[in-house]
Amino acid sequence: MAQLYHFPQTNAELIRHYKLEPHPEGGYYAVTWVMEEKMKSPFALDIEERNIATCIYYLLCNKSVGCTDKPEHTGSSEEPDPFKTWNSDIGVLHLNKSSTMHVHHAGRTRYTLISAKEPFGKGLVDENGDPLTKTVVMGDDITKGEVRQLLVEGGWWKVSEIPEEDRLAAKEGKADGERIGALISEVVTPGFHWNDHTYLNQARLRELFAGSPRSEELYERFQKYVKEV
Numbered sequence: 559m560a561q562l563y564h565f566p567q568t569n570a571e572l573i574r575h576y577k578l579e580p581h582p583e584g585g586y587y588a589v590t591w592v593m594e595e596k597m598k599s600p601f602a603l604d605i606e607e608r609n610i611a612t613c614i615y616y617l618l619c620n621k622s623v624g625c626t627d628k629p630e631h632t633g634s635s636e637e638p639d640p641f642k643t644w645n646s647d648i649g650v651l652h653l654n655k656s657s658t659m660h661v662h663h664a665g666r667t668r669y670t671l672i673s674a675k676e677p678f679g680k681g682l683v684d685e686n687g688d689p690l691t692k693t694v695v696m697g698d699d700i701t702k703g704e705v706r707q708l709l710v711e712g713g714w715w716k717v718s719e720i721p722e723e724d725r726l727a728a729k730e731g732k733a734d735g736e737r738i739g740a741l742i743s744e745v746v747t748p749g750f751h752w753n754d755h756t757y758l759n760q761a762r763l764r765e766l767f768a769g770s771p772r773s774e775e776l777y778e779r780f781q782k783y784v785k786e787v
Contacts, residue, residue, distance in 0.1 A: 565737040570624025580629040582640040584649040601655035609749030619739035650785035651758035660708040666697035667740030679713030
């Protein structure tokens with residue numbers, strides 16, 4: 559069966575080899591490096607120091623063998639389920655205060671970035687008065703504008719997904735679904751900390767597009783990327 563791009567191992571093989579686990583944002587991950595030295599983060603609201611840098615593998619994978627099951631909630635019934643909204647091939651909108659360098663290894667993934675309003679970001683807008691939005695595809699094909707590195711500074715809502723056309727090719731049997739995905743590394747500095755991380759919920763989504771000329775249109779467009787908690 560045809561391959562859309564260079565993807566030497568199946569998603570299931572990558573999950574096993576790198577010991578990847580489900581990530582609450584969607585997809586799979588493994589922490590590969592946490593710098594022991596710490597620093598005071600200029601972005602943190604608390605007084606706790608952060609590791610200077612951290613790194614993870616992150617995998618989005620087409621729903622296929624070994625890459626389909628929604629993780630079970632192992633906490634108590636009173637605790638929120640971190641995997642209530644979870645997909646292997648589509649993430650959810652979230653924001654980090656630290657900067658993240660994304661490094662492409664294999665496959666293809668589409669990133670959507672939206673400038674966050676204060677206090678989360680600078681509230682940048684485009685020529686139409688809508689929140690500034692960027693779309694970037696990470697991959698190997700430079701003729702299509704795909705990139706191998708993507709720097710996302712703090713203050714941007716971010717979501718990644720396997721491009722819809724790639725998922726459709728697998729669904730229609732035009733490509734090997736077990737080799738449709740995206741494996742990247744993410745290097746975060748100051749190092750990742752959940753206190754510096756925020757999900758875009760329904761209320762924040764409404765607020766993000768409030769006052770925009772296309773507020774309802776944009777709200778409907780991005781609603782599917784909101785995490786239910």
